[in-house]
Amino acid sequence: MEEFELENRIKNLMWTVSGDYSLEFKPDLAAFAKSKYVALYDGIKQGAFARYFNREEYSLYLVKKIYLHAMEAPLMDLAQLCIEFAVSGKIIAEREGVSNIRRRACEDILDMDFHKLTGNPAGKLKIALFREILNGKGAAEARQRHFMDMVQELSEAQDTMELIQTTDKLYNELIDPYFERNQGDLEKVLSVTLEELAEFSWEDFLEEEALESTLETYLDKVTENMTNLDTRETETKEEQEKNTEETTKRILVVDEKALEKMYSYVERNYGKTYLTEGEEKKINALVCRGIHSDCSLYFTKGILKEPVMRNYQYEYARKQRSKNLYEYHDNHRVVKNNIRLLTDMLKKTLTMREEKEETLADRGTLLPKRLWRIGRTGNVQVFKRELYEDSSSFVVDVLIDASGSQRSRQGQVAIQAYILSEALSNVGIPHRVTSFCTFWDYTVLHNFRDYDADRTENSNIFEYVTSSNNRDGLAVKAVEYDLLQREEEHKILIVLSDGKPYDVILNRPNARNPKPYHGDYAIKDTGFAVRKLRNQGVCVLGVFAGEEKDLQAEKKIFGKDFAYIRDISGFSPVVGRYLIKQLEKNT
Structure with a gap:
């Protein structure tokens, strides 16, 4: 009963902040056991992020980045920092009490995870930022200050794309300087389509308790984790690449539940069919x-002609049409x-086909000069016909x-x-x-x-x-x-x-x-x-x-x-x- 009440408390907090009582959210009760302030603040941030930004657009970007071999753990750590600074100022301006919960959550994270955080660049950035939340702006070496400023400037962000751009730039500069050269820039990341994601095996990226190895399950997992303050175990790049290689298979395994959704996936991402069911x-x-x-x-006329909804795939198709027209x-x-x-060339050939051809026949226009043949020869073709190729x-x-x-x-x-x-x-x-x-x-x-x-x-x-x-x-x-x-x-x-x-x-x-x-x-x-x-x-x-x-x-x-x-x-x-x-x- 205590767990049920706790879950409802955190959910109600998130719904109140977001103003959307239909919002799906799974509270992290394990985090509450470690720190109630971290769990409560994560719930507040979930609600605030859903209110001010587009959760689906941002989580989809993260999945696409991972699909192109970005390391999940550091990417998620950076995403959490970006979301933290994008929403905290906005929600504190409305609810002053959130400021104290935020400070207590930062203190608990530094107490619980300090040793883990010092072991990687994203963790060190988190330490520096959380210390400034608690103690005010302090001294930092130039490179670290550059990254801190990038994150802190998100307090002025007004749309999701600003978060995506900063997250992408942070990852490429701080975590993997060779990512853009090897995998492509942000435009390449965003151009990954939903069907490409759906055909990738996400099984090794899911928690053991996750029963379905589907894109939808993984997206849900990313959406839940991207606002959490607690630290995830970080893979080395070599470990991540090895895991990614092992999960790329020619055979895609799905269950009956995924099969039932398959038709709606196709409909949403390619447009409605123009055929009747029969x-x-x-x-x-x-x-x-x-x-x-x-x-x-x-069979479809395309997502732009018969869309089910204006989803990411619709926007991608619209953007590609603009590119095609620009090239034209x-x-x-x-x-x-x-x-x-x-x-x-075609007209000339067709004109030659349409030129009339005269031929002798047993019907058509009478040729008087051939009448003498009647009764005297077996060839009774005394008529002329004009033939046209169609x-x-x-x-x-x-x-x-x-x-x-x-x-x-x-x-x-x-x-x-x-x-x-x-x-x-x-x-x-x-x-x-x-x-x-x-x-x-x-x-x-x-x-x-x-x-x-x-x-x-x-x-x-x-x-x-x-x-x-x-x-x-x-x-x-x-x-x-x-x-x-x-x-x-x-x-x-x-x-x-x-x-x-x-x-x-x-x-x-x-x-x-x-x-x-x-x-x-x-x-x-x-x-x-x-x-x-x-x-x-x-x-x-x-x-x-x-x-x-x-x-x-x-x-x-x-x-x-x-x-x-x-x-x-x-x-x-x-x-x-x-x-x-x-x-x-x-x-």
Whole structure:
């Protein structure tokens, strides 16, 4: 009963401070046993932080930093200091009594953890800052004062990004000066997507009593710990890297509870599906067979078109669209010129197809000069017919790999696909543009424009964003389903990929296909899907934009109809030549 009352006391304190009685919070009763002031002050800070800042945004940053191999313990120590100074002044200004609780908490931390704190840079910074809380500003060597000033200046912080920027800078300067060089700057950290995090095994980062090795569980743990004042045991960098390496696996283990949430994860991070439940079940039953029988297809117009909420992934997609558009406007003249050249090439070929061809026939326009043949010869073709090739007998599908391996060229891929789509629109050839990636069980197909859509939808291509893995064989089968339903006689599929089908395995209860989808296994499956499509009369071109060492895999998949572009800017010209070849071949 005492524990229950204590937990309620701390929760009520946090809720009162935050003003949000729906806020989830698990009080640290073990900390209370060591120091009631530390436990009470942590509860106050939880409430204050939730009131003044965005808890989810900050904890997500911390997880992304750890995902990119930042050491968890020192990062969390710095986060706790940053939060402490960002919220303490604000809450003390409203509730003077908090000042005394804060001082007593700092005293207890220095008494209990002084020896531990002296063993690492983050701990030494905490000692210096807590001493100034208790004794006022004192002398400090220049380097230490620099870091102290960075933290103390957060008392003026007004938004979460200021906390993130200071935490990141502190970690990179104080803990790991090589982090930015080896792993990337803050922009690289923030660009890590939720699906990449979800596919990482967090098991070794969780407490032993945590039953679920899921991202959600780890996020909860980080959110709880980032406001605590007590000191965590610190790993060496070598120990942390060894643990991280051991937890990176090809097989992702999830339980039934996580599986139930999977669809909502996909919906929140890729946008709502445009199919009805019945349509979704039908296409999954028809396409997800054989080695893909444990997989699912998810069709969407994208998170920016059909968002469930304005979450981090929405903001990231919006930011990437802006980057893609900026790159387009920065190369506007070149893009327009490419569209014009490709349009002219296609128009010329189609015009040749539309030129009339006269032929003798048994019906049509009578030719008087051939009437003498009637009754005198077996050739009774005394009529003339004018034949026209139907330029509308072509339909094109463009399928673009949107896995994480394409991240460095997102803007260029979007521009080249846009050039192709504009040229096809200019000559009236119906076409669809789709990107694909695989997140957990779901191969997500992002439809930018449909076959008969208005040309204004071509600009949707700038919403192209990459993430996660790629199950190429299943993606080809998915677009095949609609392409074969088209009435056009000549059907063309163009696939832009890096020649490396790869999908993490979702090892779930009763899984029928536990074999990892990568290497020869995945290459053979994708190649089989391509050959099957060709046998049904579809022309398939593989456009390779990966590394030269992966060329052989691409050749195995696409055979003779395969093009290697060393630079993504070669995409549109290569595809244009292939289209013209197909148009001329069927003349």
